[in-house]
Amino acid sequence: MNELLQKNLQELAGLKFVCSCGKKHSIDINDVRLGNHILTDITDSLQSFPKGTLLLVADCNTFEAGGREVEDILSKNFKIEKLIYSNPHLHPDEVSVEQLRSAMNPDITGIIVVGSGTLNDITRYVSFETKVPYLVVCTAPSMDGYASMVSPMITKGVKVTYNAVYPYSIIAELSIMKEAPFHMIHAGLGDIVGKYSALADWKLANILHDEYYCEITAQLVEKAVEQCVSSAPGIMARSVESIRSIIEGLILSGMCIGMTGSSRPASGEEHLLSHTWEMLGLIRRQETHLHGNQVGIGTEIILHVYQFLLQLDIHKVYADGKFRSFTREKWERHIKQLFGDVAPQIIKQKEPYVNFSETDREEAAKHIVDKWEEMKEHVFLKMPSPSSYRKMMEEAGSHLGPLDLKLDRESFRLSLITAKEIRQRFGVMQMLDDLGLLEEVAEMITAKYYL
Numbered sequence: 533m534n535e536l537l538q539k540n541l542q543e544l545a546g547l548k549f550v551c552s553c554g555k556k557h558s559i560d561i562n563d564v565r566l567g568n569h570i571l572t573d574i575t576d577s578l579q580s581f582p583k584g585t586l587l588l589v590a591d592c593n594t595f596e597a598g599g600r601e602v603e604d605i606l607s608k609n610f611k612i613e614k615l616i617y618s619n620p621h622l623h624p625d626e627v628s629v630e631q632l633r634s635a636m637n638p639d640i641t642g643i644i645v646v647g648s649g650t651l652n653d654i655t656r657y658v659s660f661e662t663k664v665p666y667l668v669v670c671t672a673p674s675m676d677g678y679a680s681m682v683s684p685m686i687t688k689g690v691k692v693t694y695n696a697v698y699p700y701s702i703i704a705e706l707s708i709m710k711e712a713p714f715h716m717i718h719a720g721l722g723d724i725v726g727k728y729s730a731l732a733d734w735k736l737a738n739i740l741h742d743e744y745y746c747e748i749t750a751q752l753v754e755k756a757v758e759q760c761v762s763s764a765p766g767i768m769a770r771s772v773e774s775i776r777s778i779i780e781g782l783i784l785s786g787m788c789i790g791m792t793g794s795s796r797p798a799s800g801e802e803h804l805l806s807h808t809w810e811m812l813g814l815i816r817r818q819e820t821h822l823h824g825n826q827v828g829i830g831t832e833i834i835l836h837v838y839q840f841l842l843q844l845d846i847h848k849v850y851a852d853g854k855f856r857s858f859t860r861e862k863w864e865r866h867i868k869q870l871f872g873d874v875a876p877q878i879i880k881q882k883e884p885y886v887n888f889s890e891t892d893r894e895e896a897a898k899h900i901v902d903k904w905e906e907m908k909e910h911v912f913l914k915m916p917s918p919s920s921y922r923k924m925m926e927e928a929g930s931h932l933g934p935l936d937l938k939l940d941r942e943s944f945r946l947s948l949i950t951a952k953e954i955r956q957r958f959g960v961m962q963m964l965d966d967l968g969l970l971e972e973v974a975e976m977i978t979a980k981y982y983l
């Protein structure tokens with residue numbers, strides 16, 4: 533086993549090494565501190581921070597959960613300004629980014645963000661833009677963005693992932709996170725178990741399209757998933773060990789994004805589904821679940837896809853030749869039906885990457901047939917079944933399923949067909965489309981939930 537897999541987060545922070553994948557990986561986080569009652573460590577962490585005023589960023593909930601205490605600790609040694617978002621249901625969009633930008637006066641030399649999800653996405657984005665470093669105090673083990681260096685933002689209604697920076701340091705205070713609302717802890721678990729599907733997409737892209745793949749990064753992510761799955765039953769008792777496993781897994785997953793320079797190891801079709809549902813929520817002005825909760829739902833759907841692939845007679849699929857019936861008109865119609873006004877932007881971005889030529893589609897399908905056994909061995913057979921996945925999530929206390937998205941049947945079905953169009957990244961749904969099976973599978977999965 534690679535020695536990297538034995539290292540804890542503190543040891544991984546700051547590491548630089550040349551990997552067998554050919555890349556030089558570096559984890560440019562100054563330090564990670566994880567434990568009980570370690571908030572006072574924040575002063576140590578800030579020793580080498582540029583001198584000046586600190587901007588404390590929180591929302592009204594996270595300020596109560598830990599922000600006030602952080603302010604008390606810091607105000608002994610630092611000059612502090614505050615930005616407290618009054619809306620705890622923030623979206624990472626132009627409005628919330630602008631609020632932070634305007635709070636960034638020239639005296640600010642460091643940002644301290646106390647919070648999870650969106651607060652981190654916004655801070656990371658503005659930190660990158662302004663070159664002002666930030667430190668994060670995690671308040672809930674709810675997403676893998678703490679150690680990430682990409683920021684998923686919503687621009688003109690479309691979810692786009694921007695390059696950003698790692699935090700200077702991460703303070704993961706278990707006594708705060710342990711008390712986080714259950715749906716936030718379940719969101720963290722959902723974001724981690726989504727890696728089953730993300731890693732599978734990555735491997736498929738590697739096998740079919742020779743996409744860059746790093747075995748060590750994949751193993752690190754797998755280890756995080758296994759650790760979280762085994763500690764899932766302790767969540768409802770708020771066991772410190774379960775909370776620790778989840779936050780460690782989430783931070784590790786973020787580090788892996790930085791190691792490869794892309795969200796590939798941590799985000800696949802399950803994330804595209806979650807992003808799509810979030811976009812629909814914004815378009816329709818409907819409240820959605822947290823990112824990780826939706827990723828968890830997306831993962832269940834993707835596991836149904838793998839169950840379907842396992843029993844597929846690929847030679848019959850090729851002989852049937854349904855992949856020939858793909859048309860530009862139908863492709864556009866699906867996107868327009870689901871996304872309405874946002875559709876033209878999605879179509880414009882994706883169009884250059886879509887295979888409309890019949891000969892190219894024939895070739896793509898043939899290539900999938902040729903690689904079928906290799907994919908089966910390295911990917912399909914390694915996936916958990918949807919029922920064992922459901923059981924694990926329920927033991928963890930999470931009962932969310934596709935119907936909790938509160939989408940009408942047709943929107944749900946269309947979301948399975950078109951989620952892959954919001955990015956140019958190969959995954960299992962694209963493979964289904966290349967085989968001419970996507971609509972059939974989308975209907976099959978929809979019928980499992982909607983009578």
Ligand SMILES: [Zn+2]
Pocket residue numbers: 551552553554555557746747748749
């Ligand atoms: Zn590597």
Ligand SMILES: [Zn+2]
Pocket residue numbers: 675676723799803823824827
């Ligand atoms: Zn995620």
